[in-house]
Amino acid sequence: MKCFNQFKFTVLVLLFSAFSYGQGTLTVTGNGNTITSGDTTPWITDGTDFGTIIVGNNNPNTFVLDNTASGGSPGNRLNGITVTITGSADFTPAVANLGNLTGNGTPLNHIITFTPSTPGLKTATVTITFTNGTNSPYTFAIQGTGQAAVPEMDVTGLGISIADGDITPSTTDDTDFGTTAIGFPVAHTFTIHNLGTANLNLGATAVTGANPLDFVVTTPPATPVTPAGTTTFVITFNPTALGTRTATFSIVNDDADENPYNFDLTGVATTPQPEIDIQGNGNSIVDGDITPSTTDDTDFGNVDITAGTNVNTFTIYNTGTLTLNLMGASPYVTISGTHAADFTVTAIPSNTIGIGGSTTFDITFNPSALGLRTAVVTIGNDDADENPYNFDIQGTGIDICGGYVNTFPYTEDFESGTGMWAQDTGDNFDWTQGTGGTPTASTGPSGAYNGSNYYYTESDGNNSSTANLISPCFVLTGTTNPRATFYAHIYGSHVNSFSVDLSTDSGLTYPNNLITITAQTQTANNSEWIPLSFDLSSYMGQTIKIRIQGNTGAGNRSDIAIDNFSIIDRSDPTIGPGGETSSLALWLKSNDGHTLTDGQNLSTWLDQGRGDDGKINTTGQEPTYRDNATQNINFNPVIEFDNSYNTFTTDGDYSYDDNTREFLYGDYGFFTQEIFIVIIPDDTPITNSFGFMDVFCSDAHVETNQTDATGLGFGDYTGRINNEIISYAHDTFSGAGDGYAVAEIGTGSSYDNVSIINTRNNAANTLQELYHNANDIETSQNDTAEYMNTSDGRWWIGRSEGWEASLNARIAEVI
Incomplete structure (x- = not known):
């Protein structure tokens, strides 16, 4: 048989919580200062004293509630926070129940508002209750003072406060009205300020004292005057007799300690009289001034002795109370002194100047010599203490030109x-x-x-x-x-x-x-x-x-x-072709402008108009003067240019120094408005295929070197037109067809006789016309949009700007 032993076991189960239980602690601050629980001494510094507040107004102060416990566990939390205020109904919390306050650094802001209902000191106790805290209830005393709204009156003049009861009138606060003539009132404006907290109610104004009738309130103040508001009133000093006049102004009001508000006034009455003041450049010139200055225009500065003048304007003001009269005869301004002749009155002032009026006069400085020039200005007038009114003036003569x-x-x-x-x-x-x-x-x-x-x-x-x-x-x-x-x-x-x-x-x-x-x-x-x-x-x-x-x-x-x-x-020409002299720019005649005989070289061809003389650039470029029966044109001598006309040759560097070519040039005098040239070709008739000749050419753009063909030419003269016989062109071209031209083209004409070539603006000045011996030979116009004139340009006979000389012909005249 088995035996069993019995044993008794005890099992211990330990449960651990993640939380540790503790209690929070409340702190309260105002304006950043700690308010101790139980504090009974309100201060402005921590917000517990709300200060003095007008009855009916309010002042909210903010207090900060915090839980000093760390962490946010339920055990640390302050629960059910309630704020109550006892002792005065004039203090009210914004929220009575604030809820919970954890200790995780998230304080609560709590507002208490003080609204006094009656004047006097108001006190109360703030009680803050909560559960689960170490210091509930938390109490502290607060207070505030209620003040009744009252007005506070202040009066200013020119922005300066005038004390109630002031007996020392001053110009700084406008209580001294200064000096004025009888019949010329002076008005001063004063301002009433309400510096209080209730409406300021104004009552009657009054002027009393020695001369109350001389000081009148001409504009009364408005009433009431709201807190921080203003109103104005005007007192006019209108003296009834000469001398010092005084009075006391007062005004009824509801300022408790300044009713009535009063202060003294004064002013001086004089007999009406004129008062002269002279200004230059807006600045007064003192009577008797001996220090001329540019600031008041009494110093006329530097002026060229030959071509310069400087005119300065001065103004006479009448700041007085009677018409100002200038004495003496016109111009009423006298200039005397060392260099008086260099200063002249060129605009005369009026001799009567009404009250508050003005008049001006001009002095012109025209120096006759170099250096400092001085004078004195004197003006007679009926100002009792400034007659005559005089001041010094000066200027400096200089030579700007230097020659x-x-x-x-x-x-x-x-x-x-x-x-x-x-x-x-x-x-x-x-x-x-x-x-x-x-x-x-x-x-x-x-x-x-x-x-x-x-x-x-x-x-x-x-x-x-x-x-x-x-x-x-x-x-x-x-x-x-x-x-x-x-x-x-x-x-x-x-x-x-x-x-x-x-x-x-x-x-x-x-x-x-x-x-x-x-x-x-x-x-x-x-x-x-x-x-x-x-x-x-x-x-x-x-x-x-x-x-x-x-x-x-x-x-x-x-x-x-x-x-x-x-x-x-140059003098104007007295004779001209066909009697025309007024518009004659250039006139080169083969039998004028030189003293040559047949066969001599022509290096200078004198112009008979207003243009430049023809000349050579380099020795060897001279054309030949011809005066013989064989080569003359209708018994007139000619200038013969002998150049090759078969080969195009550009003058690539624009040096004009090829002394195997014959041409003349001039610096100015070429006008495209109308040109005449009397010419006969020498060795070839002029056709569309003989070659080319630059006859009489100019430069449409002097500012640049280019193959400019402005002017007249024979044969293949310009790339603008094909098959030309005689043509006129203007400006340069960058390709065939670019640039204005007019020409006779085709194969029908051949010229080997004396030719009078004429090109001119049409009547509308929109195109150029082309004539040969008075016959219109124009058959082609090119690029008419670029039609324009060149006036007073430089010119060449026998070549153009960018092409070597090519003229093979005799010229009798160029116009």
């Missing part, structure tokens, strides 16, 4: 320096005298236009800079046909710009641009200098000054050169 030219012709060849020309002191660098070529390759000329020397802009070291060369003053009074001409060489890929500007105020300003060139003109060092010529007839009677300006570019190839400046004055 004058009034006889012509004038020439500056720059061989010995700049002569009467001057380097501008206000630019970046100076022009440099040069001979031969300039130091930098691929820019500048290879030599002077005439002689040995010229001036140029040395661009090496002066990139992107400006150099100005300033002329003397040219007096064009008495001239008839004044003209300026000089020669320029503008070669270099870095050229920025070149301009010529004209001044009519002795160089103070240069508003008149004569020409501006914005890129290189020449294509090589040895390209011929271009003439720049300007008709100055629109400036006759004036004194002018010319500025030549070179602007270099960003690189060193920007050497701009000038040479041989001249001004001439």
